[in-house]
Amino acid sequence: MTNSTGHQGRPMAFDVQAPLQAAAAGLAELEQRVRDELACLCYPPSNWVVPTSAEGEEKVHDVVVIGGGMCGLVASFALFGAGIQNIRIFDRSPTGFEGPWLTYARMETLRSPKQLTGPAYGMASLTFRAWYVAQFGNDTWAELDKIPRPMWMEYLRWYRKVLDLPVENGVEVKTIVPEGELMRLTLSGEGAREKSVLTRKVVMATGRDGMGHPSIPGFVDGLPRNYWAHSSDAIDFAALRGKRVVVVGVGASAVDNAAEALEAGAAEVRHLIRRKQMPCINKLMGIGSFGFTAAFPQLGDARRWQIMNYSLRTQTPAPRGSTMRVSRHPNAWFHFDAAVEKAELDGDEIVISTSQGKAVRCDFLILGTGFGVDPLARKELDGYADKILLWQDRFTPPEGQENTELGNYPYLANDFTFLEREPGQAPWLANIHSFNSGAAASLGKMSGDIPGISEGAAWLAREIAAKLYSENFGQYWQRLLDYDTPELRGDEWTASPLPDEAPAAARKQA
Template sequence: METGRRRLAELEERVRQDLAYLCLPPANWVPPREHEGEHVHDVVIIGGGMVGLLAYFALWSGGMRNMRILDRSPVGREGPWLTYARMETLRSPKQLTGPAYGHASLTFRAWFTALYGEAAWEALDKIPRPMWMEYLVWYRKVLDIPVENEVEVRQVRPEGPYLRLALAGCGARESSILTRKFVMATGRDGLGQPNIPGFVEGLPRHVWAHSSDDIDFAVLKGKRVAVIGVGASAVDNAAEALEAGAREVRHLIRRKEMPTINKMMGIGSFGFTAGYARLPDEWRWRFMQYSFATQTPAPRGSTLRVSRHRNAYFHFGQGIRRMAFEDGEVRIETTAGKRLRTDFVILGTGFTVEPAARTELGDAAGEILLWRDRYTPPPGEENRDLGNFPYLNPDFTFQERTPGRAPWLSNVYCFNYGASASLGKVSGDIPGISEGASWLAREIAATLYREDVETHWQGMLDYAKPELLGDEWTESDIEDEAQVPSAPALTNGSLNAK
């Protein structure tokens, strides 16, 4: 382990050297602003997990320094990795560069091999989930990203040309701050909330949980558990319950058969990442709707983690018609007419994308333009969930449903899962996250520059540092033509004379 710590220290020095060789960071180029004597930040990022860290690094690499990055969680608990994510390993292949942003020394592989060596890397199959969080903690440390933990943005409202962010939490240094741009780097649930089906209404809260809840699995020892769904979160939570000693775990699955193919894996490429956002609406909808309809399967390892238990059951074609709590147990009737009893229900039903649920945006959340407001799919391609995604501008900003009702939404950037319908898988998934961060940084930089163009123009006029000092040349006159003797004309004869 001593060797690993030494090699990690060497890697950290290499990171610093790489950044220095690339002249990073460049000097800050954004003119400072004040509003009624109060400092105005250029960018505030909410979310200090993988997406937020990378967004900050991308903007920093572009010479934007007047920024804040906030996260409501304690240090080391940002994102889902040590909270409601319960898979043993990441789905993504280990060699993907993720948030490295083009720097080999910032990859997970560089960090892992520094600690454990190349032989361990070759032996590694998938990245263990807790280890990914260790890597992100190191990433934050080596880049010195100043995340302010235990700070929550309670409200966003316009104030002149700026946004006023009301802050809360024990880590908040001020009650509010001003910013020009607000980036929502809030992950998978960043533009919605847990999807809670209506059939659990009326059940006591102690007999059911959503997969994103803080579940005490030890309490499920010896209990019957029903898990709704068969996606990754459903399967991971079923495995946790089984490993905690549940008497039985039954997956109740609306689909007729198990999803087995991740269709998006078949088309992943730089071309798709770069080109998706420029496709017409009908093609963007078609790609995403088909992905939703076929459903991304749970990883093979996660599924085997469940099925190796003899008391695990997969019941297909069993949507939920109703649930009721009677005589200390949950009684379930499925859409296929089956009846069963259980002690606890886990909803592996994912998250909704529901901009109106973002309370920090206030009434303006209801003014966000959605896909259903702009596009009507052809018969057979309808999808209510997809219709709830925001219809974003090409720079990740929201559009208004009614022009003039909330124009300040153009200063709010949706850099989370909610952007996927409009711009593709570039703001949350490991494969495309660096490309997305570069895109975001360019767009914010372009907007800030445009807004300050008069200041930049004046700076050009005022710039007076000479490149030449005047001693690099000697001036000479041209002699008058009449004073210079003419040379004799050359003829063919003179050219050939010996």
């Protein structure tokens, strides 16, 4: 008998550590491959940026990146790869918890197809696929449908580690203020080594809510805060067991939070949806391509507005898996054409009045209302956010294409920097790069979503490099004049005189 008991009836010993050891070995081999490829690419190149001095010998950084999540990591990798070494990277979150993946993101899997290269920046060994296959093999990769959300965070942690990106965690940037030609960032948090730092350029790699705030509808103004939460809040779902929950909206965040409440044992969960029918088509997915990414910033205001307005109005649907995660529960309901008009307390119950003239009673309300783009809401920009040029200042849409939400997006320059509403009022805005979701209306989705993040980072690094060089052109010109390292030493040749010219008769004879 040789099955589970082995030869001659002896129990077979199973090494439960073997798969873990194989995964570790595969990952170690991949990490060496990354290092070898980086060496072949001469990464990191030497720093070429001339140092900048400040009064009192305070150090001046060339770039400060705010955010150590996906956007900040790939942006920093691109900057280092461009030979811009004098940078700092700050993130307010604890190490390994940057971005939304292990905080307020509650989907089971990513929406993006598993094969997208994301932040790999053109290196096959840096892709999620390479990381996954190194640990679990090609057969398991073939069977994988979507990327589990926590696994994506594990990949980003590895990405940061293998590239040795010096993110400083527990550091929050409180303000960004001009100081001469530089920008001073005031810092707080347990990870802050200084109270403030000086820099030439700032990259706000602050993610989906990085140029605004959670959208909070006015109908909750009269409700005590312990009766409602936004989908981006830290929600105690265990406390919702046996409770009646209403979720406003039917986008991805609304659906994921509804699923969490149901799985935590909520007595019922009702979606209140102002739309008459479920959004089913992710329109922008149908036109995604390198051409679209490259062309979008050059399309002109009218066409960019046309595309973004259409995308916002049609709404990106929640993923199929997330929606099924809710609908498989018999105590879940989707109520369409039921916009919320008012919410008020009646004893310990919330009474929600809807556009249908019917009221819904519940114990807790979750707002799946997404994020709004509003530079005025960014505390880092206090004192001058109103000087930022917005789309509503620059473009008047045709009749029927009005969109207040879209009008609040910043109208950015091609290098992701803010423009002034009134020229000359805030020239320092040209030093702040909005590498986050706020760039979508001007430059497309190159600074927040997985599909275009590497192209966006390459663009950002190139533009920052060009600015740093142009601003110090005189010093680089002097470097050219001063350069005197010879390639030839003088012993590589022998000077020879020209021969005497032969007489005409001799030439004819020859």
